[in-house]
Amino acid sequence: MATDEWTRWLLTRRDGGNAELRAQHATELDVFRDEVLDRALLGPADTVLDVGCGTGLIAFGALERLGPGGHVIFSDVSEAGLEVCRARAGDDRRCSFVHAPAEDLAAVPDSSVDVVTTRSVLIYCDRKADAFREFFRVLRPGGRLSIFEPINRFLLEHAADSLFGLRDAEVGDLLAKVVAVYRDGARRGENPMTDFDERDLLRWAAEAGFDGIEVDYRAQLDVPAEPIGDWAARKDVAPNPLAPTYGEAIDMVLTQEERVRLDTRMTALAETGTPTRRTLATAYLRALHP
Numbered sequence: 001m002a003t004d005e006w007t008r009w010l011l012t013r014r015d016g017g018n019a020e021l022r023a024q025h026a027t028e029l030d031v032f033r034d035e036v037l038d039r040a041l042l043g044p045a046d047t048v049l050d051v052g053c054g055t056g057l058i059a060f061g062a063l064e065r066l067g068p069g070g071h072v073i074f075s076d077v078s079e080a081g082l083e084v085c086r087a088r089a090g091d092d093r094r095c096s097f098v099h100a101p102a103e104d105l106a107a108v109p110d111s112s113v114d115v116v117t118t119r120s121v122l123i124y125c126d127r128k129a130d131a132f133r134e135f136f137r138v139l140r141p142g143g144r145l146s147i148f149e150p151i152n153r154f155l156l157e158h159a160a161d162s163l164f165g166l167r168d169a170e171v172g173d174l175l176a177k178v179v180a181v182y183r184d185g186a187r188r189g190e191n192p193m194t195d196f197d198e199r200d201l202l203r204w205a206a207e208a209g210f211d212g213i214e215v216d217y218r219a220q221l222d223v224p225a226e227p228i229g230d231w232a233a234r235k236d237v238a239p240n241p242l243a244p245t246y247g248e249a250i251d252m253v254l255t256q257e258e259r260v261r262l263d264t265r266m267t268a269l270a271e272t273g274t275p276t277r278r279t280l281a282t283a284y285l286r287a288l289h290p
C-alpha cells in the first residue's frame with residue numbers, strides 16, 4: 001500500500017516501532033481522545049466529522065460511542081491514512097471517507113453534521129482561520145466543535161535549546177547541536193506549527209461565528225517525565241511527522257567521533273534510569289454553533 005509522511009509517522013516513526021514507547025503513547029492518546037470526545041457531547045444518532053483523522057484515533061473512538069443511527073465521516077489530506085481507516089472500518093455502514101484539507105471541506109455540505117472533531121491537525125494547516133470557517137459552515141445549528149492542539153510556540157519559547165530536557169555536562173555540546181536541527185526548522189519562515197497559540201484558536205472560533213467557546217490550556221515546563229529508556233529505540237523516533245528522527249538529526253550534525261561519544265553517554269544515562277523532562281503546552285477548545 002502506498003504511504004506518505006503523515007501515515008508513516010502515525011504507524012512507525014512516532015514510536016520507532018518500539019513496543020514500550022508505543023504503549024506509553026497509547027495511554028496518552030487515549031486520554032486526548034476521551035477528552036476531545038467528552039467535550040463533543042455526542043448523541044447516539046449524531047453525524048461526526050473528524051478532520052485530519054489520520055489512522056482514526058478520534059473517529060473510531062466516536063464510532064464506539066454512537067448507536068446504529070450514528071455516522072462518522074473520516075476526512076484527511078492523506079489518502080494512505082484514509083486507506084488504513086477504510087480497512088479497519090470494514091463493512092460498517094456508519095462510516096464514510098472524504099479526501100480533503102481542513103481549509104476546504106467542499107465535499108461536506110453546509111449544515112450537515114452535528115459534531116466536528118479534530119486533533120493535532122490545525123498545527124499543520126497554513127490557513128487556520130479558513131479551517132474554522134469550514135467547521136462552522138458544515139455544522140448544523142446546535143452543533144458542537146471539539147479540538148485538541150499542541151501549542152508548540154510554548155516549546156519554542158521555553159525549551160528550544162533542550163533535547164529531552166536533559167542537562168548533561170559531558171554531552172551538553174552535542175545535545176545542543178542536535179536540538180538546533182529542530183529549533184532552526186521550527187523558526188524557519190512562516191511555520192504553521194509555531195505561528196499560533198491558544199488565544200488565536202479562541203479568536204478564530206469567535207470570528208467564524210461560534211458561541212460558548214471554552215479553551216482549556218495546560219502548560220508543563222521542565223516536568224520530570226519518563227526515563228530515557230532504550231537509547232537505540234529512541235533514536236528511531238521523530239517528534240512530529242515533518243521532522244527527522246533523533247537518529248537522522250544526529251547523523252546530520254555530528255561527526256562519527258561525536259556520535260560515539262553521545263551514544264556512550266546516553267546509554268550510560270539510560271542504564272541509570274535518568275528521567276527526561278517534559279516541556280509541553282496543549283489546548284482543548286470546544287464551541288457551539290448557535
Ligand SMILES: C[S@@+](CC[C@H](N)C(=O)[O-])C[C@H]1O[C@@H](n2cnc3c(N)ncnc32)[C@H](O)[C@@H]1O
Nearest residue numbers: 006052053054057077078101102119120121124
Ligand atoms: C498528528 S496526525 C493526527 C491524526 C489524528 N487526528 C490523531 O489524532 O491521531 C496529523 C494528521 O493531519 C493530517 N493533515 C495534515 N495537514 C492537513 C490539512 N491541511 N487538512 C487536513 N488534514 C491534514 C495528516 O494527514 C495527519 O493524518
